[in-house]
Amino acid sequence: MKTPQQHPNPVIRYTLFIIGWISFVLGMIGLLLPVVPTTPFLLLSAACFLRSSPRFYVWLTEHRWWGRYIRYYLDGQGIPRRVKFLIIGMLWITILTSALLIVKIHWLSVMMICAAAVISIYIAKQPEPKLDTD
Numbered sequence: 621m622k623t624p625q626q627h628p629n630p631v632i633r634y635t636l637f638i639i640g641w642i643s644f645v646l647g648m649i650g651l652l653l654p655v656v657p658t659t660p661f662l663l664l665s666a667a668c669f670l671r672s673s674p675r676f677y678v679w680l681t682e683h684r685w686w687g688r689y690i691r692y693y694l695d696g697q698g699i700p701r702r703v704k705f706l707i708i709g710m711l712w713i714t715i716l717t718s719a720l721l722i723v724k725i726h727w728l729s730v731m732m733i734c735a736a737a738v739i740s741i742y743i744a745k746q747p748e749p750k751l752d753t754d
Contacts, residue, residue: 625674632671636669636671639664639668640666640673641665643664644665644680659693662690663693696747698747711736711739711743715733718732
């Protein structure tokens with residue numbers, strides 16, 4: 621895991637801090653709304669806090685619920701198998717529900733399903749941590 625180091629320029633530091641909190645809030649919204657992704661926003665938040673607020677970076681990466689998964693990804697260890705199945709399962713449930721029951725534009729439904737397929741392949745190809753105790 622990288623060592624947090626504040627950016628020397630205060631304008632950039634405060635901008636990163638604000639972006640970090642906005643992405644964190646969007647990530648939390650993603651926990652409630654299946655259409656909004658959680659992980660990319662939490663990773664962006666961690667990246668912003670890495671250069672703007674060491675305190676919040678440590679808080680985010682050491683959090684009891686999602687800190688371990690952020691650390692796995694940032695350290696290049698990947699995603700635990702159980703989490704991969706959960707992510708891909710929820711992705712397909714929400715995409716198929718939306719594409720087949722809600723969206724009435726055929727080409728848009730096809731695009732949604734194609735995007736889900738690409739995302740599923742990306743997630744499946746991610747490495748798995750050596751010691752997966754989930």
